Amino acid sequence: MHRVRFQILILALLVTSFPGLSALKAEPNRNVPAPVAARRPVVPLPQQKPKLSAAQVAAIKKQQKQHKKTEPLAKILFGAKKVAAALPPRAVGWYSKGCLAGGEHLSDNGDAWQTMRPSRNRAWGHPKLIALVKRLAHDAQTKDHWPGLLIGDIAQPRGGPMLTGHASHQVGLDADIWLTPMPNRVLSYRERDNISAVSMLDNTGVAVDPKVFTPEHVALIKRAASYPEVERIFVHPAIKKALCNAAGTDRAWLGKVRPLWGHHYHFHVRIGCPNGGCRHQPPVTGEDGCGKEVDEWLKRVAKVKPEPPPEPGGKPMVPSAKRMVTMEQLPTECRAVLNAPAVRLVKEDQPKPKPEQTTAKK
Ligand SMILES: [Zn+2]
Secondary structure (H helix, E strand, C coil): CHHHHHHHHHHHHHHCCCCCHHHHHCCCCCCCCCCCCCCCCCCCCCCCCCCCCHHHHHHHHHHHHHHHCCCCEHHHHHHCCCCCECCCCEEEEECCEEEEECCEECCCEECCEEECCHHHCCEEECHHHHHHHHHHHHHHHHHCCCCCEEECCCECCCCCCCCCCCCCCCCCCEEEEECCCCCCCCCCHHHHHHCCCCCCECCCCCCECCCCCCHHHHHHHHHHHHCCCEEEEEECHHHHHHHHHHCCCCCHHHHHEEECCCCCCEEEEEECCCCCCECCCCCCCCCCCCCHHHHHHHHHHHHCCCCCCCCCCCCCCCCCHHHCCEHHHCCCHHHHHHHCCECCCCHHHCCCCCCCCCCCCC
16 A cells, blocks of 8 residues: 555656655645536646655755755745845846846736645736736636636746646746646635645547636636737647637737646736846747647657656756756846845735645645
8 A cells, every 4th residue: 555655656756847845845736626516536736746755855855955056946045035126127038048137916806717736835926917817816806707716827026947746937927827727715825735726638638628627727817928028838739629610710929838748727927028137039920839849749648648656765856957956057146036135015915824724625
């Protein structure tokens, strides 16, 4: 029994990105029933980090020790910051190698949204992105029959690399939005940290389940793509294909919607660089990407079978070089962002790291 559980943990590790030190105190992975009618079995979120084996912990500690001889890893430094830098808002660097000055915290509850995973404290973003998320939430609710948004990770208070998950989301210009509609009640903090999102895929893994992925989902993603500030939206290739099929004659927006691994329970909205300090993405070509591009992606996705779990006590995961970034490798300005005094928060903007007790029976 123990062994089976261990193997599941290792498998989960393999399909997630580098597990950082915060995974040492992994989030509990309880199966709390989803607040909305779960029409399909819930899938565990890739962000939910399982516990690491002793060998893995040792490997990470060893790598950290080696790096400490020169400089701590940037993800350790940025991951430790609880609030934003008191500087004018500025996205610095590149989406997957940068930081954020003057970050704004998205309030936990809005009339048209609720933030998820509050204990991670990743609901910070460039004020332009925060404004856009709120606008999308309102527009989706009032114009697209969408009950409201569940907001996933945006960025850390000062952006930067993260201990777990996400290569991007470093400059406060990326936001993950769940494809699960907001329930018509306020979720407790415990629920927000534990509820699983619903996958849009059918059993083949290369197509959406039409009972789950609805015209309202299409309208929501199209709405997000309609804003000029939004330069990219990342979705699973099967979702892109479904959007291609549903789009009809109005297809210009599809060019911004790009297929990517994962992203079958949430979509990822990325806005353009709003200031001088960050790098711009190449503009979209104007093609809808519904031909060869999406089909190639589907072939790639279909080939990937879940890897068999390694034997207990097997080779610990080696974090990739991409995940071992030091401050020297980030834009110079990120040092100032890291070392700046903390912004003073008004009460409602305070992140609430401690989950509230819920009366719901576990
Ligand atoms: Zn994402």
